[in-house]
Amino acid sequence: MDDRWSVTEAGPGADETHVLAFDEILASDRADLVAEVAGVVAAWPGVTAVESADWDVLLITAPGVPVARLTAAVDRWWSRAIGERRPWMDAMDRAAETVAGLAPGHRRDGWELTRVRDAELTQVITLDQDLRRESVLIRAGLRLSLPEREDFTVAHEAIGFGDDAALGAIITGQVLPALEALPSVDALLDRFRRQRDESLLHAHVLASRGRLGEAREIYQRVFERCQPRQRPHVLRLVAEFGVPPLSTGTHPHLTVGEEAVLAAWQAGTAERISRLRELSGLRLGGTRRSLDQLWGRLRDSPELFRDALAGAAPALPASFYGAHTRHDIEAGRAPFDPWHRETVELLTAYLGRFVLGRARDARWDLAADGELGLAGHGLLSRVFALTRAAFAAPREPLHPRRLRRLANDTILRVRR
Numbered sequence: 001m002d003d004r005w006s007v008t009e010a011g012p013g014a015d016e017t018h019v020l021a022f023d024e025i026l027a028s029d030r031a032d033l034v035a036e037v038a039g040v041v042a043a044w045p046g047v048t049a050v051e052s053a054d055w056d057v058l059l060i061t062a063p064g065v066p067v068a069r070l071t072a073a074v075d076r077w078w079s080r081a082i083g084e085r086r087p088w089m090d091a092m093d094r095a096a097e098t099v100a101g102l103a104p105g106h107r108r109d110g111w112e113l114t115r116v117r118d119a120e121l122t123q124v125i126t127l128d129q130d131l132r133r134e135s136v137l138i139r140a141g142l143r144l145s146l147p148e149r150e151d152f153t154v155a156h157e158a159i160g161f162g163d164d165a166a167l168g169a170i171i172t173g174q175v176l177p178a179l180e181a182l183p184s185v186d187a188l189l190d191r192f193r194r195q196r197d198e199s200l201l202h203a204h205v206l207a208s209r210g211r212l213g214e215a216r217e218i219y220q221r222v223f224e225r226c227q228p229r230q231r232p233h234v235l236r237l238v239a240e241f242g243v244p245p246l247s248t249g250t251h252p253h254l255t256v257g258e259e260a261v262l263a264a265w266q267a268g269t270a271e272r273i274s275r276l277r278e279l280s281g282l283r284l285g286g287t288r289r290s291l292d293q294l295w296g297r298l299r300d301s302p303e304l305f306r307d308a309l310a311g312a313a314p315a316l317p318a319s320f321y322g323a324h325t326r327h328d329i330e331a332g333r334a335p336f337d338p339w340h341r342e343t344v345e346l347l348t349a350y351l352g353r354f355v356l357g358r359a360r361d362a363r364w365d366l367a368a369d370g371e372l373g374l375a376g377h378g379l380l381s382r383v384f385a386l387t388r389a390a391f392a393a394p395r396e397p398l399h400p401r402r403l404r405r406l407a408n409d410t411i412l413r414v415r416r
Contacts, residue, residue: 312342322371
């Protein structure tokens with residue numbers, strides 16, 4: 001059996017009896033075989049139905065047929081089919097031959113063409129197939145040795161199989177001019193400078209040229225822009241290239257600014273809870289019942305928060321909401337009005353106090369994606385989602401203990 005696909009029994013209560021699931025990469029690379037195998041399996045003895053649940057999953061109804069028998073049958077068919085020459089392969093070969101004729105100086109190896117410009121830089125044109133869309137993918141870029149291999153893409157296009165006119169236009173009009181403009185690492189560096197690029201690759205190139213001070217400036221900006229989970233990699237690169245150390249927080253995976261905001265947050269939670277107590281008119285004594293009461297106030301009187309916090313100055317930046325929510329905020333898909341943000345911060349402070357009273361080893365910190373939370377588990381975005389539901393219009397029925405449920409779930413997470 002190919003380790004990139006499997007046949008298993010369907011779960012209890014399912015209409016089908018078996019599930020044939022393919023690895024996503026395999027299903028993408030050989031979409032022709034995945035599509036063909038459905039008809040093949042449907043014709044086998046004992047199989048009464050085959051349905052495609054997704055582009056990489058087939059649902060098979062074959063009562064009484066053992067998994068092992070289906071597995072062996074699929075294995076035999078796949079082993080034979082994978083070695084067969086398919087029409088799209090001929091189309092890919094013709095496309096590669098066309099590119100080779102249009103790109104003198106490039107050496108063809110299958111569906112890849114390369115041109116070595118010097119010891120540091122090789123120009124590469126790669127053709128790939130997208131069988132699901134019946135198209136040829138054209139990628140052109142640079143393969144760098146700095147000293148580790150780095151890749152830089154200069155063009156990426158797609159055309160239909162057999163569209164020689166489009167292929168020729170892309171190669172001569174886009175790919176070759178883009179590659180010709182970058183014959184060396186120094187030319188790439190000049191492009192980065194003109195475009196004010198602040199990528200890791202730009203920093204790598206600068207470091208390879210011994211321009212460590214300039215490299216450090218870009219590494220620093222990359223460090224501050226990326227998520228905490230990504231920062232160990234940046235710090236490792238800085239050390240490997242001999243670049244002067246970056247400025248970090250006391251915890252090396254935090255920026256100086258993040259650590260300052262986090263410290264101010266911890267120092268101000270008591271004040272926020274007092275403000276929430278005053279605003280809601282609730283005692284908020286740290287009980288589970290108080291969470292239910294607070295949730296009811298949010299649902300029943302959203303204008304109370306909207307009016308009272310209209311001129312608020314929230315303390316937490318969008319990055320503290322985690323990567324996914326931050327993207328929604330920056331794309332305008334999620335409300336980020338000051339009064340809403342302030343409501344989220346007040347609720348998070350109280351919810352955190354409640355959790356910390358029951359998980360005393362936990363501490364306020366930032367999760368791997370930069371979200372404010374406890375013991376490495378993000379909390380701010382979950383409170384944000386909760387308030388969006390509470391303030392939604394038209395209002396929908398919501399469980400009266402939803403805030404309590406969030407608190408209980410958070411306690412379980414931080415205790416693990």
